[in-house]
Amino acid sequence: MARAxxxxxxxxxxxxxxxxxILSYLAGIERPVGEIAEALGLEQPSVSKHLRVLKDVGLVxxxxxxxxKLYRTNAEAIRPLHQxxxxxERYWQHQLTRVKARAEAMARQGSPQLDSAKSKEK
Amino acid sequence: MARAxxxxxxxxxxxxxxxxxILSYLAGIERPVGEIAEALGLEQPSVSKHLRVLKDVGLVxxxxxxxxKLYRTNAEAIRPLHQxxxxxERYWQHQLTRVKARAEAMARQGSPQLDSAKSKEK
DNA sequence: ACGGTATATTCCCATATGGGAATATGTCAA
DNA sequence: TTGACATATTCCCATATGGGAATATACCGT
Numbered sequence: 001m002a003r004a005x006x007x008x009x010x011x012x013x014x015x016x017x018x019x020x021x022i023l024s025y026l027a028g029i030e031r032p033v034g035e036i037a038e039a040l041g042l043e044q045p046s047v048s049k050h051l052r053v054l055k056d057v058g059l060v061x062x063x064x065x066x067x068x069k070l071y072r073t074n075a076e077a078i079r080p081l082h083q084x085x086x087x088x089e090r091y092w093q094h095q096l097t098r099v100k101a102r103a104e105a106m107a108r109q110g111s112p113q114l115d116s117a118k119s120k121e122k
Numbered sequence: 123m124a125r126a127x128x129x130x131x132x133x134x135x136x137x138x139x140x141x142x143x144i145l146s147y148l149a150g151i152e153r154p155v156g157e158i159a160e161a162l163g164l165e166q167p168s169v170s171k172h173l174r175v176l177k178d179v180g181l182v183x184x185x186x187x188x189x190x191k192l193y194r195t196n197a198e199a200i201r202p203l204h205q206x207x208x209x210x211e212r213y214w215q216h217q218l219t220r221v222k223a224r225a226e227a228m229a230r231q232g233s234p235q236l237d238s239a240k241s242k243e244k
Numbered sequence: 245a246c247g248g249t250a251t252a253t254t255c256c257c258a259t260a261t262g263g264g265a266a267t268a269t270g271t272c273a274a
Numbered sequence: 275t276t277g278a279c280a281t282a283t284t285c286c287c288a289t290a291t292g293g294g295a296a297t298a299t300a301c302c303g304t
Contacts, residue, residue: 003125003261004139005290015137016292017126020206028213033251046293048252067250067301075213082211084142085204091150091197125291127260138262155281168263170282189271189280246304253298261290268283274276 007056010081014059018042019050023059023073032068129178132203136181140164141172145181145195154190 006012014020021040025031031039037047051071054060058077063070128134136142143162147153153161159169173193176182180199185192 001262001289003128003137003290006125011139011142012137015125015134017133018292020133024209027210028216034249043294044251045253045295049292052252064301069251073210073213075210075216078207078210079214082204082207085200085207087146088149088195088197088200089204091195092201094150095196095198123259123292125260140262156279165264166281167265167283171262174282186271191281247302249300249302251298251300253296255296256294258293259291261288263288264286266283266285268281270279270281272277272279274278 006053010057010059010077013053013057014081016050016053018046019054019059022047022050022054023078026060026071026073027075028073030063030070030072032065032070034068036071128175132179132181132199135175135179136203138172138175140168141176141181144169144172144176145200148182148193148195149197150195152185152192152194154187154192156190158193 004012006016014023018040022036025036025039033044033047033051036042036051037044040047042050051060051062055062055071058074060071061074063072126134128138136145140162144158147158147161155166155169155173158164158173159166162169164172173182173184177184177193181196182193183196185194
């Protein structure tokens with residue numbers, strides 16, 4: 001079956017580094033295709049193709065102005081990704097407190113050395 | 123060139139829906155491969171392959187226990203994704219305040235109707 | 245209508261996939 | 275050692291990719 005298509009959802013769309021660059025570049029501003037291509041050092045057809053994917057999943061919005069088309073990032077479409085990642089927030093917080101607790105325990109009873117030195121132990 | 127490999131970074135790894143399911147399932151708990159397969163209704167070889175990808179990018183950790191291998195989600199590896207998405211937070215906030223402001227403006231001067239009714243306008 | 249600019253699409257191709265089936269590796273128990 | 279269980283890997287295949295090059299489409303000014 002191969003991988004799911006990039007047009008199926010935002011997760012697949014942002015898997016491509018160039019598309020993430022485009023999204024960052026178009027955050028808050030509106031730019032024509034040519035300018036995007038020049039700014040990011042990409043070929044125009046390549047940019048058009050990436051924009052197509054991003055538009056299909058709603059990550060960018062397009063507006064026509066004369067002969068050029070202005071694109072901008074639709075930040076709202078990134079929220080689901082943010083929320084999905086936030087699902088794991090409590091777990092990495094747990095991990096951090098565990099790491100911190102262990103570090104403090106070692107500092108309390110072990111010899112007072114730097115972490116870089118202690119990491120070689122065991 | 124084709125798409126970047128799934129083992130290259132976390133963004134590519136989470137593009138696959140099954141892998142996101144696995145990550146959610148293994149959040150906070152530690153489970154052997156067989157149990158993961160059964161819980162998610164996947165074939166064992168398939169789970170092993172997905173776990174391989176997830177392990178290669180650091181999204182899961184593995185520990186051997188007798189003849190079985192216990193996996194768990196490494197939540198810390200999801201933080202970069204969360205932070206990348208958070209980059210756009212100020213923009214979707216802007217959009218929300220714009221929407222809210224417009225809604226309030228309409229409520230102030232238009233007839234006092236519900237949003238659901240007003241959304242049909244113009 | 246014409247030429248020119250701005251984008252989008254198509255074609256071709258090397259490559260990366262994920263699933264299924266079969267098989268290999270590893271570990272325990274007797 | 276042998277056998278059974280738990281995972282990992284390999285092979286094969288249909289499919290989706292992204293880039294480059296060439297081409298099509300759309301809109302503008304004259």
